[in-house]
Amino acid sequence: QVQLVESGGGLVKPGGSLRLSCAASGFSFSDYYMGWIRQAPGKGLEWLSYISGSGDIVHYADSVMGRFTISRDNAKNSLYLQMNSLRAEDTAVYYCARVVTVTTYRFDPWGQGTLVTVSS
Amino acid sequence: QSVLTQPPSVSGAPGQRVTISCLGSSSNIGTVYDVHWYQQLPGTAPKLLIYANTNRPSGVPDRFSASKSGTSASLAITGLQPEDEADYYCQSYDSSLSASVFGGGTKLTVL
Numbered sequence: 001q002v003q004l005v006e007s008g009g010g011l012v013k014p015g016g017s018l019r020l021s022c023a024a025s026g027f028s029f030s031d032y033y034m035g036w037i038r039q040a041p042g043k044g045l046e047w048l049s050y051i052s053g054s055g056d057i058v059h060y061a062d063s064v065m066g067r068f069t070i071s072r073d074n075a076k077n078s079l080y081l082q083m084n085s086l087r088a089e090d091t092a093v094y095y096c097a098r099v100v101t102v103t104t105y106r107f108d109p110w111g112q113g114t115l116v117t118v119s120s
Numbered sequence: 121q122s123v124l125t126q127p128p129s130v131s132g133a134p135g136q137r138v139t140i141s142c143l144g145s146s147s148n149i150g151t152v153y154d155v156h157w158y159q160q161l162p163g164t165a166p167k168l169l170i171y172a173n174t175n176r177p178s179g180v181p182d183r184f185s186a187s188k189s190g191t192s193a194s195l196a197i198t199g200l201q202p203e204d205e206a207d208y209y210c211q212s213y214d215s216s217l218s219a220s221v222f223g224g225g226t227k228l229t230v231l
């Protein structure tokens with residue numbers, strides 16, 4: 001079955017960096033766009049970024065453009081999110097998701113999430 | 121402030137029917153873009169509930185249905201069950217923002 005497992009979350013100081021990983025299994029990873037979505041504590045969902053199957057097309061939300069970088073390693077069936085210049089407002093659970101690109105992009109399935117806390 | 125507007129909460133008794141609205145604009149729901157719905161049970165990751173306005177993935181009970189009209193969409197749940205208590209989110213694409221967008225979420229309470 002399709003499985004996505006995030007890792008790499010933790011506590012980081014404002015201005016610091018963190019790299020999240022998402023290990024995928026159960027499907028042909030390189031055939032799919034992948035994405036990151038986050039959820040601040042007690043808040044709603046916010047799309048952050050997606051990347052094409054080959055990795056040559058990337059899109060970012062304005063809130064993270066220039067600070068976050070999405071990438072993938074198809075040989076390792078892994079997705080990454082490099083987060084720099086972290087701010088308190090980046091505190092959230094970060095989910096990776098497979099992106100279904102038939103008509104309007106949708107996210108299915110999602111990983112279990114990894115918590116990032118930005119605090120001094 | 122979410123691009124797609126949902127009521128913060130709805131409630132209903134077991135067996136009843138509830139609807140959750142998702143209001144958009146001419147740059148998202150009101151154009152060619154589909155609406156998808158997700159269910160987030162307490163303490164878990166979101167799960168796709170409805171895709172492309174009206175379609176249920178396999179395994180989703182037919183108690184869940186959805187529609188889209190103009191610049192809005194709605195999710196209906198009939199025969200409410202205690203296990204339906206969750207947060208529900210609509211999602212589409214916004215051409216002005218060039219971004220996937222979510223509603224703010226609606227907390228369903230089964231009384």
